[in-house]
Amino acid sequence: MNVLRSVPKSRNFSSQALIYILAAAINAIIPFLLLPFLTRWLGPADFGQVGSFVALVAVLTPIISLNAHGLISIAYFDKGEESSREQATWAVLIVLAMSVICASASVAFREPLASLVEMDAAWLWAVVIAACGQGLLAVALTIAQTKGRAFTYGFIQIGYAILLFAGCLLLIGYLGFAWRGRLVAQLLAASIMAGLAITWLRRLGFITSPVRSEQLRRALRFGVPLLPHSLAGAFMLSTDRLILANVVSSAEVGAYYLAYQIAILLLVLAQALNQAWLPWLYARLARNDKSARQEVGKALLGIGAFFVTAAAGVVILAPVLVKVAGGPGFEQSVAPLRLLAPAMACHAWYVFVSGFLFYRGRTGVLSFITCLSAIVQIGLMGALIAYGVKGIASAVAITSLFYAMVTTYAALRAFLIQEPSAAIDLESIK
Numbered sequence: 001m002n003v004l005r006s007v008p009k010s011r012n013f014s015s016q017a018l019i020y021i022l023a024a025a026i027n028a029i030i031p032f033l034l035l036p037f038l039t040r041w042l043g044p045a046d047f048g049q050v051g052s053f054v055a056l057v058a059v060l061t062p063i064i065s066l067n068a069h070g071l072i073s074i075a076y077f078d079k080g081e082e083s084s085r086e087q088a089t090w091a092v093l094i095v096l097a098m099s100v101i102c103a104s105a106s107v108a109f110r111e112p113l114a115s116l117v118e119m120d121a122a123w124l125w126a127v128v129i130a131a132c133g134q135g136l137l138a139v140a141l142t143i144a145q146t147k148g149r150a151f152t153y154g155f156i157q158i159g160y161a162i163l164l165f166a167g168c169l170l171l172i173g174y175l176g177f178a179w180r181g182r183l184v185a186q187l188l189a190a191s192i193m194a195g196l197a198i199t200w201l202r203r204l205g206f207i208t209s210p211v212r213s214e215q216l217r218r219a220l221r222f223g224v225p226l227l228p229h230s231l232a233g234a235f236m237l238s239t240d241r242l243i244l245a246n247v248v249s250s251a252e253v254g255a256y257y258l259a260y261q262i263a264i265l266l267l268v269l270a271q272a273l274n275q276a277w278l279p280w281l282y283a284r285l286a287r288n289d290k291s292a293r294q295e296v297g298k299a300l301l302g303i304g305a306f307f308v309t310a311a312a313g314v315v316i317l318a319p320v321l322v323k324v325a326g327g328p329g330f331e332q333s334v335a336p337l338r339l340l341a342p343a344m345a346c347h348a349w350y351v352f353v354s355g356f357l358f359y360r361g362r363t364g365v366l367s368f369i370t371c372l373s374a375i376v377q378i379g380l381m382g383a384l385i386a387y388g389v390k391g392i393a394s395a396v397a398i399t400s401l402f403y404a405m406v407t408t409y410a411a412l413r414a415f416l417i418q419e420p421s422a423a424i425d426l427e428s429i430k
Contacts, residue, residue, distance in 0.1 A: 020145075023154030028265060030161040032325075034168055035261055039326040041172050041383050044254035046411065048178035051257030052119055052245045053183055055238035057130045062230035064098040064128075065091070065135035067223035070314035071148040072139070074222075083145070086215045088164050088206040092198070095135035103128045117139030119245075126183050133190025140197030143206055156197060159214060163189035184302060229367035232374035236399065237264075237347075239374075245382055248388055251329075256389045258326045259337035263344045266310055270348030274355070285415075294416075303352055314338075317414075336393035348401035349408070356411035365410050373403040 039047055068091040076084035106113060106124040114121035134260060144153040167185025171177045175183065201207050241260070244253045279298075284292035314321065315338045322333045357366050377399035384391030 004205075016241035017147045019154050020275035021272045023157045024152075024275065026266065027157040027161045028272070030165050030269035032261070032265060034165050034179070035258070035325045036327065037173060038168065039254075039330060040252075042179055042182070042252035044329050044332075045249070047177040047257060048241075048245070048250035048255075049119070050182045051241045051253055051260070053123075053127065053130075053179075053186075054185060054257075055241040056127045057120070057134065057186075058238045059231070059234045059242075059279070060102065060127055060131040061134045061138075062234055064095055064102060064131045064176040064228060065100060065138055065223075066094050066220065067226040068094045068133035068219040068228055069135075069142045070226065071219055072142050075218075076146045080332045082380050084143075084216075085206050085208050087219060088143060089208050090216045091139045092136065092201075092207060094223075095132060095139070099128055099135075102131070120240075121182060121379075123180070126187055130183075130186050130190050130267070130323050131346060132188070133194040135189065135217035137197055140194075140201060143204070146407060152235070156193060159196070160189050160193045163192055164356045165227075178255075196325065226363070226367065228368050230365075232367075232370040236370070236377055236396075236403070239378065239381070240396055243385065244389065244392055247385055250423050252389050254330065255330055255332035257395070258322065258330050259333040259340050259393070260290030260338055262321050262325055262333075262342035265313065266314070266341065266344040267347045267351070268306070268311075270351040274351050277352060278358075282359055285359050293415075300352065304349060307348045310315040311341045316343035325393065336389050339390070339393035339397045343397040343400035346397075349404045353404075353408050353411040356414045357407075360414040362410070362414055366407075369410060373399055373406070376402055411422040 039049070042050065068087075072087045072091060075087045091292070103125060106128055110121045110124055113124060119127075126174055137160065140156055141153055144150075144156065156345060164185055169189050171181030171185050175181065198207065241257060244256055258281050281296065284296050318334045318337045319342070322330055322337060326333055354366060377395055378396055380395035381392055383394050387394070
């Protein structure tokens with residue numbers, strides 16, 4: 001089969017890229033618009049409970065999905081649509097099976113888990129369901145992007161954000177369910193959108209039966225080795241709140257989480273721009289001539305200058321941003337925000353330079369860097385935990401700078417060494 005025939009065609013690539021960017025931007029703006037309502041309705045203590053819940057979902061999602069959705073697009077372009085349908089089926093089944101396993105574990109070890117993460121044991125099941133929904137949505141988003149369905153991709157992202165927004169307004173603002181309303185709103189949003197996504201996939205024929213067991217082995221051999229990388233990345237962006245929940249009050253966790261929510265907009269913006277950056281970068285790396293390399297160098301300088309300026313702006317305007325987003329009771333958010341803004345700028349830089357390593361097939365290097373950085377961060381948090389919120393934010397900032405610097409070094413080596421890209425071969429996963 002000529003796999004080039006299976007590549008989704010777009011009449012206007014720039015319009016497709018614009019849709020991805022707009023969808024990601026709207027998906028980020030809606031939760032930010034919700035912040036002023038949540039902080040005033042919940043207060044620092046309950047908002048801290050929400051932060052811990054979101055962090056747990058972020059950590060559990062890669063465990064439940066096992067990164068199996070990542071093989072769908074590879075199978076699509078390498079073997080054709082039939083193979084990708086089977087991989088999609090197994091990706092969904094893996095998410096469901098792992099959800100059952102995790103739910104059983106949360107019941108069997110409910111008390112020690114609740115004590116470890118400082119969360120109400122009665123709500124641990126909510127973490128599993130939310131992570132399951134995120135895993136199923138990841139499968140649908142992968143297929144939408146693979147098939148060039150930009151509008152569908154945007155609908156899934158924006159639909160989830162709107163449902164979460166509406167659910168919070170109803171359950172917290174109108175019914176007064178406090179922090180539990182935020183959890184239920186996320187459960188409903190994830191469940192509804194996951195249900196719609198699975199229905200769409202079934203109509204496309206991407207959830208098939210029967211499926212071959214060798215496709216399961218491929219999915220596991222592809223996804224499980226990436227689990228340390230995914231978990232390390234999730235830990236880097238989540239363990240701060242989980243550790244704080246065990247050593248400071250819920251109100252302080254809430255103040256920190258507000259700072260995190262404001263700062264992470266820099267990372268969300270980078271991830272949105274990355275939808276257009278990667279195709280542009282890969283096209284020039286494929287050309288591999290002097291002019292292409294100069295274009296890439298100038299673009300990176302511009303990107304770096306933009307995010308340094310953006311982080312500096314957040315640092316300067318931190319009191320104003322906290323007052324608008326948080327209101328009374330969140331004054332403590334200013335100090336961690338001034339540390340987390342540069343940290344998220346470093347993570348944003350990582351998003352762009354990591355593309356060089358993906359192009360060269362250096363996923364093992366990326367995994368090593370991420371795991372090493374996670375270890376460094378946990379060590380720094382242990383050393384600085386005595387300083388409370390400021391200590392944890394400082395640990396995140398230092399680690400993020402280390403993460404960006406090491407990744408930049410590895411990316412520059414990959415960029416300067418003249419060699420063809422090492423694309424993942426589906427046959428090698430057998």
